[in-house]
Amino acid sequence: MKNLIAIFCIVFTATLSYAQPPKYDDLKVLYADANYEKLAKIASGYTEKDKTKKDILPYIWLSKGLYKISLSGSTDEKFKNSYKDAIKYLKKGLSYDIKYNEGATFAENREFWDKFQGSLVELIDNEVSSGNYRKAYGWVIKYKSITVNDVGAKFMMGACKYQDQDKPSARTFWQEGNKLLEATSSLDGWSKADKTMLKLGLLHSAHALKSSRQESQAKDLLNKAAQWFENDKDWQERYDNIVNSPKKTK
Numbered sequence: 001m002k003n004l005i006a007i008f009c010i011v012f013t014a015t016l017s018y019a020q021p022p023k024y025d026d027l028k029v030l031y032a033d034a035n036y037e038k039l040a041k042i043a044s045g046y047t048e049k050d051k052t053k054k055d056i057l058p059y060i061w062l063s064k065g066l067y068k069i070s071l072s073g074s075t076d077e078k079f080k081n082s083y084k085d086a087i088k089y090l091k092k093g094l095s096y097d098i099k100y101n102e103g104a105t106f107a108e109n110r111e112f113w114d115k116f117q118g119s120l121v122e123l124i125d126n127e128v129s130s131g132n133y134r135k136a137y138g139w140v141i142k143y144k145s146i147t148v149n150d151v152g153a154k155f156m157m158g159a160c161k162y163q164d165q166d167k168p169s170a171r172t173f174w175q176e177g178n179k180l181l182e183a184t185s186s187l188d189g190w191s192k193a194d195k196t197m198l199k200l201g202l203l204h205s206a207h208a209l210k211s212s213r214q215e216s217q218a219k220d221l222l223n224k225a226a227q228w229f230e231n232d233k234d235w236q237e238r239y240d241n242i243v244n245s246p247k248k249t250k
Contacts, residue, residue, distance in 0.1 A: 022052070027061040036072070037079070039065035047089070056105035059093025062086075064112055067119075084142070090116060091145040103148065110191070117147060117193030124156065125200055133163040149194040151180040155201030162208040174205060178221075187228050198225065199235055206242050219243045 024046070030039035043065060046058035066086035069079045079085075090113075097105045106113055120143045127136035137160035144153040154177030162170035187195055202225055209218035222239055229235035 022055070022057075024055075024057045024061060027058070031061065031064060034068075036065040036068040037074075037076070040069065040079070040082075047092075054096050054100065056093050056097045056101060059089045059096070060105070060109050060112065063090040063093070063116065067116060086116070087120070087142045087146060091142075094146055094148075098148070113146075114191040114193060117143065117191055118196070120146075121193045121196050121200070124197075128156075128160070128200075128204060131163075133160045136160050137164070143197065147191075147194055147197075149190050149198075151177055151184060152194060152197030152199070152201040154180060155205045156197060157201075159201060159204035159208050162205075162212075170208070177201070177205075181224055195228070199229055199232065203235070203238050203242070210242055 024043075027039060027043055027046075030036075030042065040062055043058045043062035046052040046055065047062060052058060063086040066079070066082040066089070070083035070086065074082070094103075094106055097103050120139060124136050124139045124143065127133075127139060137157060140153050140156045140160065144150045144157075147153065154173050158170045158173030158177060161167070161173060187198070190198075202222060206218040206222050209215075209221065219242075222243060226235075226239065229239075
C-alpha cells in the first residue's frame with residue numbers, strides 16, 4: 001500500500017510539473033543582462049518549437065528584445081526590421097493569449113505592452129503632423145493589431161484616408177468608429193496609449209470634417225467623448241480651436 005501511495009505521489013507530482021507552463025527564466029536573465037540579440041534568438045526558437053509555440057511569454061520576451069534592438073541602432077542586417085518584427089510577434093502573442101488565456105498573460109505584462117503601444121502612437125502622431133498620411137495609416141493598421149480597444153484606431157484611419165483623398169474609405173472607418181464609440185461607456189482599463197489614440201483619432205477626424213464645412217458633425221463627434229478628456233489641456237485647446245474658432249468665409 002505504501003508503495004502504491006509513493007508511486008501515485010511521484011506520478012501526480014510529475015503530471016503537475018508537466019502541466020505547469022515554463023517560466024522562461026533564461027529569457028528573463030538575458031533581458032536583465034541587456035543581451036537582447038541572444039534573447040531574440042532564444043525566444044524565437046521557443047516560438048518555433050511544437051511544445052512551446054503557443055506559449056505566450058516567448059512572444060512577449062521576443063518583442064521586448066526586438067524593441068530594445070530597434071532603439072540601439074543596430075547595423076546587423078538580421079535586425080533591420082526589428083521594430084516591425086516586434087509588432088508582428090506581439091500581435092501573434094496577443095492573439096494566442098486572447099484565444100487560450102483570456103488575455104491574462106498580457107494583462108500581467110501590461111507595463112511593456114503599454115510602453116510599446118505608446119511608442120507606436122508617438123510614431124503615428126509624428127507622421128500625421130508631418131503630413132505623411134499614408135505612412136501614418138500603415139502604422140495605425142499595425143497598432144490596431146496589438147490592442148483590444150481599436151475605437152481610436154478606426155477614427156485615425158478615417159482621418160488619414162480623408163487627408164489622402166480617399167473619402168469613401170474615410171466615411172466607412174468613421175461609421176465603424178462611431179458604432180464602437182457609442183457602445184463605449186467607460187475608458188476604465190484602457191491603456192494610456194489607447195486613450196491617446198482615441199483622443200488623436202477624434203481630433204484629427206473632427207478637423208477633417210470641419211475642413212469640409214461639416215462643422216456641426218465635427219462638434220457632435222468631439223462631444224461624444226468630451227467627458228473623458230475634461231482635464232486634458234491639449235484636448236481642450238484643440239477642441240476649442242475646432243469647435244469655437246470662426247468659420248472661414250470666402
